[in-house]
Amino acid sequence: MIEKKSITKKFQRLALFGYIGLLILMPLWMFMFSPRDGHSNGFIFLVYILPLLLPLKGIIEDKTYTYAWANFIVMIYFIHGFTLLWVSPEERLFVLLELLFASAMFVGCTYYSRHRGQELGLKIRKLKDELAEEKEAHSHDSK
Secondary structure, X not given: OOOOOHHHHHHXXXXXXXXXXXXXXXXXXXXXXXXXXXXXXXXXXXXXXXXHHOOHHHHHOOOHHHHHHHHHHHHHHHHHHHHHHHXXXXXXXXXXXXXXXHHHHHHHHHHHHHHHHHHHOOOOOOHHHHHHHHHHHHHHHOO
């Protein structure tokens, strides 16, 4: 296994801080401190907790790609947090914690996957290269 640089480890710790923070905060907030009237526990779990569990296996296994796509999931918590910041001032503490953890996870995952990907020699192919290769393949097929 290729050794992680110090900066890579720092971003991984930041990502894990945000991820674990959200994993702890969301169930406590939604089920214990501020239960949602009119919503079933199943719905709350499905919308607020389950998305966080999707990248769990890849994060435990330290999969660089999982850290990259986990950013799509963290957007749910940004939207939720910024919406509640506006409409629910009485929950400001929980909202600020959610935004802190989501921001930490987003920045950590983004830069961890970038640095770790570079260390491992992983590259995202450019679209123009993909299109050129596809065009070349189709031009040979049609001859």
